[in-house]
Amino acid sequence: MAMEMTNAPKYPEVWQPAAAEEAWLLKRKWGEAACYVSGGTLLRTQWENGVKPPPLHIISLESVHELQGVQLTEGHVSVGAAVTLNECRSNGALQRYGGLLIEAIEQIAAPSIRYLATIGGNISSLVGDSIPALMAMDAKLLIVRGPARHTVPIRDWVQGAEGAREPDDIIGRVLIPASASASPLTEHDIHAQHDEWFQFYEKVGRREAFTPSLVTIAGVGRLSEDGVMQEIRLSAGGGAALPDRLPEAEKALSGSRLSEAMLSLIHQTINSQYRAAEDLFAGSEYRKEASANLITSRLWKLMKS
């Protein structure tokens, strides 16, 4: 072992900037030796499990004003990245327009963790259970990059599209369209109204609660009065795979009527398109099949309703 004898164990230094740009500059300064921390719930497990070494500098985002609060503005619900999952869950604007997100949050970790964990942290993990819901909701992220701010679709950010995500970026806010598509619908509503939006979210873990996801799926779309599917967005995630939209299945459904033959096609499309994770707890074949099953079964229920 080539270890220096004199290096006694060190605790990391904690920085608590008040402005986002200040946080960004600290990260630029310390580079790999620094880490943004918000709730810290996931990072703790990564440090404990040796997945990541504990950083020398912790840049706390807790006091960054720009990352706080939930506002309803310009056709969006704007959720600060440092808002905790618990706060999201009880927020009025999100209850109105973020039903799918709230459904997702209710199945993330356990109550004590949701009390600390933030929406920004869940997204920046790249595998959080909120991501498939936010993709289906067509959410965007407001990214802090030094003095600049830009918005990027969450899919591009997660999938690492060209220029979308840089190492020192801070997720500033999550922008959820405050439109009919994000308005929660009960099954009752589907029966009651004609040309309406539908949405669904489902997570399958290895037990009923407090479990990593094997498979997570979400969908949002509109069913016209004459039964034609439109503006449909489907997403899937689970395990270490980056969640993604399912564009080929969306394309096949778009402008089509639901039928059992169509569902078979969708099932097949998802199964062949989705790039699922593989680990000791579930193979990728399982995850593909389960994702295809969950999505097509939800569409079948829609067809039957």
Added chain:
Amino acid sequence: MLTRGERTAHKWRGRPDGPAKVSGSLTYLTDLSVPGMLYGKVLRSAVPHAFILDIRTAKAERAPGVRAVLTHKDVPGLNRFGIVNPDQPVFCEDRVRYIGDAIAAVAADTKEAAEYALSLIEVDYEPIPLVDDPEKALQPDAPLLHPGGNVLHRTSYRKGDPDEAFGSCVHVVEETYWTPRQMHAYMETEGGVFVPEEEGGLTVYAATQHGFKDRMQLARILAVSEESIRVVSSPIGGSFGGKDELNVQPYGALLALKTGNPVKLHNSRRESVRAGLKRHPMKLVMKTGIDAEGRLVAHRAEIIADTGAYSTLGAPVLNFATEHAMGPYRIPHIAVEGVSVFTNNGVSGEFRGFGGNQAIFAVESQMNRLAELAGMDPWQFRRLNLREAADPGPLGQRILPTDCLPAVWRSVADSEVWSRRRSSRLRDASEPWVKRGVGAALAMHGSGLGYGIPDPGGGRLSLTREGKLEAAFSFEEFGQGVIATLELMLMERFRCSADDLSIVIGDTAKVPHSGSSTASRSTTIAHMALSKLHPQLSARMIGLAAKATGKPAPLLSTGPGGIWLQPENGKAERLITYKEVALLQEEELAYETEFHFPVSPDPVIGGHYLYTCAAVAVEVEVNTLTGAIKLLGKHHAVAAGPAVNPMGYIGQIEGGSVMAQGFTLSEDALLQDGHYKTENLDTYIIPTIRDVTEDVTLHAIEELPQDDPYGPRGIGEVGSVALAPAIALAVHDAVGSWITRLPIRREELMGAFPGILKRSCKGADDS
């Protein structure tokens, strides 16, 4: 049903240790701090199988805050431990055999300094090919883990001529079953505080299920007399068999004696997973045949157990699995062969159910398959084949005759959960992919350690100078409720109040030898001891009271607070307090007894004499989109004599049942190349309260044969032994898949949605 109610009201007592546990205020031994305490850490092997070429500790010794660095050179006595056969090195000398093997230990001023010092210890390894599969370990070219080879133990039981008898069978089922490496997952990981005392003495504050056994093993390692060591071992934050063997005690003891300071060690969860015991994974190959009437004719079972790197209790676990591999059935021709094999896969050892759970899963699965071939109801099939009360035990040994089997069988047959079997498998037409099914299984489970293994019992009952009725046993409180059970036993006998009592357990300085808190034995030991001691103490106290008060002894009895007079026609009155009785004479009134746990008169090693019976029916729901299984309802029937402590009884059965649910559905400590891949409870998945159904009934069958001298039987294990096959058979009932591997793999239960839809529509049309 055993619930809180009129019948149990007088015995419905919250456990004395309950409030502190629930509120988190209880101080466990790993919460202790003493002045001047150092922190200990153990360096475990970096590789699962290797020769050690060199160990260099010089850098660690010079690190700031380090007080001692120990290796094998620093062990004054036997550098080995193991309850039965001490073959596990305290510190490895020249070879490591699993990823938890200890190489060195450090004591330092802080935990961080100790951890840092570990990183400075240099070990040179020369890898040896990995032996990570028990079947490969039996191949002639496999590297040998121990001088005696890779076989720890073999078992064999034979009756009749199964090879020939299979020829006459009308139906034969042959199948292979696999069970997982389950982890005990106690909340409190292993640890404790080790305090050097005057004149070379040592006090050990660390959990174990048998304080005196730890004392013996530690004395052997330290080369000191047993009497110089005191082991304080309760309260314990869960054990389930996992803390019966030594874990961190040797390191704490050695470091404390070396430094002359108290030393604290407490495993992290990761260290606990890495070094700790697990349930034996077993592969069971079974062949079973029946005649045209559905009667069992022949049964063959081959068991291969992965015992990991060292012996600990691997041999007795295999004995127990062998004894339970033919079920509680009348089978004229039987052959069971077992082998427990050393590998580099961690260390397997004692775990609630002790090898029975694995065997019962396999044999009960065989019963349903045969019933299906015979065209019979699976429960009626069992009734036809159940052993009779006076039949010999599973290994042909004489056992205490028991009628417990038909009783638990009947309880399930009459249960509401079992009656749900006939209804449709579909929950709801709007979700035709959700299927329901019902399954049931039963078992007869041995209590005590079995023939040929020292299983001493005993206890002490006294009236202290403070006027307390004091019962002392070498039992441990690890959550099973032994304190509440002892209190109830004493209150029933003395008709006294709880305030009159003092219960002393878990401290070798204060208790007599009454054996271990294992193998569902404590309740029986306590009953037998108190049945002997209570009349002695009671008569003596009454005699003293009669003499002091001048009242006739026949009119006196023990009661709340003291000795009471009951005149023939008149109101009872308390004559004298217990404290006054205690002070009537010089020495303390104390009675002790020693005896052996009841064993069969027939010399069948490991064979049991006392058995309890358990049966369980479950209803499950399978989502065929994902293969996820949900337990909807459970009915447990347990025949184990009187429920001394009904609340504790329910707790044991429910707890055992949930533990078995994890064994069946999600738990498996995965190893890859000898390294654990489930190192924490975020990947090793145990059930949470959300996985537990509220729809549970428990039927406690409390009748015992007339003049039964052994009283209430222990129920620490029976709640866990039969649930896995019941779930597996319910899943089969729901979706038609036969389960051969635990935990049940979701892949095997799912279909493709279009196909599911076609089948369910077809099914709906057919019905």
